[in-house]
Amino acid sequence: MGSCKDREEDPLRGPIIVGAGPAGLAASACLSEHGVPSLILEKSDCIASLWKHRTYDGLKLHLPKRYSELPLWGIPEHFPNYPTKHQFISYMEAYASHFSIRPNFNQNVEKAEFDQIRGFWRVQTREFQYISRWLIVATGENAEPFVPDIVGLDKFNGLVHSSEYKSGSDFKNQRVLVVGCGNSGMEVSLDLCRHNATPHMVVRNTVHVLPREMFGFSTFGLAMSLLKWLPLRMVDKLLLVMANLVLGNTDHLGLQRPKTGPIELKNITGKTPVLDVGALSHIKSGDIKVMSSVKEITETGAKFMDGQEKEFDSIILATGYRSNVPSWLKSEFFTKEGMPRTPFPEGWKGENGLYTVGFTRRGLLGTAGEAIKIAKDIAAQWRAINDLSEISVIPISSHLEKSQAT
Known part of the structure; x- marks a missing residue:
């Protein structure tokens, strides 16, 4: 990073992108394809920090690689169909290098708001x-780990969020309570089994469990193909019939299915169906024990809604993540939960030059589509304006001095 003086003498141009994960990289690459420069602000010290620092070591992509590629430059052919965490990170690093994307690291955005008088966004x-x-x-x-409000959560010594979980080897021979039965909860429980731990997985709500593959085909890919020809609810019914043939009925295991089908539920609520990679067989064998909702965390374990009370060595919160947008962006375009108010597929564009990418609840495939649309839209404006100084950088100290002087 250069000095404040260097930045003032050499102003940058184009859109500001907040975040150097897959969404930010995709947007920057698509803009560069149109000849539009951009500036990425990233609060951590690397690209894809969530993947690097908040995922466990044995993670693999849930979907085949062709549904997980970023625009314009695909995942290497020699990678397996379901790349590992480390392979996907290496792909994103190569992607950034290929498009000469150089984010400004350690730049945590504290505030962003639109200046109605000047017609520009101020990002601080x-x-x-x-x-x-x-x-x-x-x-x-x-963006941020979500910690639910459970009574007594602060009493237990040995509680971690799944974002801090790296390997079951850290929990060898332990009795572990895993709170959450989504993909993270299932895969953490499976990893614990492989390291001789005894996981107890909390199932608080209904959940769709689907095989990752059906009859040799990716379940997700199969669903995408069927949706081209059939109504969504019919596709959901077909998926559930095939899932029952492959996995059997999961209700008796404590994994009751929602009344709404898996794809429809995902579209409405963002709740992703679990793609089974082996956890279900361990639930059937009793290696992973299914528990009801937690009533209270105690100093030594937990009390459950069904009246049981058990002791645990560790508790892992596989309770997912949340958007952090409301903490820094002043805009009515986002809800208090940090999601665009305008539903998919129109949620990528707000007013006054505001855009969003990575909020589709449709994974990397949705992110790629949004990045392409955003780049086209901004490029059209860019060509019309043809202004070489659309971004400027003002050191906060100098900005304050000017404000005080006036």
Whole structure:
């Protein structure tokens, strides 16, 4: 990073992108394809920090690689169909290098708001104020770990969020309570089994469990193909019939299915169906024990809604993530939960040059589609304006001095 003086003498141009994860990289790459420069602000010290620092070691992509590629430059052919965490990170690093994407790291955005008088976005970090006609929010729907409000949560010594979980080897021979039965909860429980731990998985709500593959085909790919020809609810019914043939009825295991089908539920609520990679067989064998909702956390374990009370060595909260947008962006375009108010597929564009990417609840495939649309839209404006100084950077100290002087 250069000095404040260097930045003032050499102003940057184009949209500001907040976030250097897959969404931010995709947006930047698509803009560069149209000849539009951009500036990425990233609060951590690397790209894809969520993947690097908040995922466990044995993670693999849930979907085949062709549904997980970023625009314009695909995942290498020699990678397996379901790349590992480390392979996907190496792909994103190569992607950034290929498109010469160089984010400004350690730039945590504290505030962003639209200046109605000047017609620009003001994006403020601790050190600088960035000004641009366009702002692209690319922090995504999974920016911060979500910790539920459970009675007694602070009493237990040995509680971690799944974002801190790396390997079951850290929990060898332990009795572990895993709170959450989504993909993270299922896969953490499976990993614990492989390291001789005894996981007890809390199932608080209904859940769709689907095989990752059906009859040699990706379940997700199969669903995408069927949706081209059949109504969504019919596709859901077909998926559930095939899932029952492959996995059997899961109700007697304590995994009751919602009344709404898996794809429809995902579209409405964002709740992703679990794609089974082996956990279900361990539930059937009793290696993973299914528990009812937690009533209270105690100093030694937990009390459950069905009256049981058990002791545990560790508790892992596999309770997912939330958007952090409301903490820094001043805009009515987002709800208090940090999601665009305008539903998919129109939620990628707000007013006054505001854009969002990575909030579709449709994974990397949805992110790629949004990045392409955003780049086209901004590029059309860029060509019309043809202004070489759309972004400027003002050191906060100098900005304050000017404010005090007036």
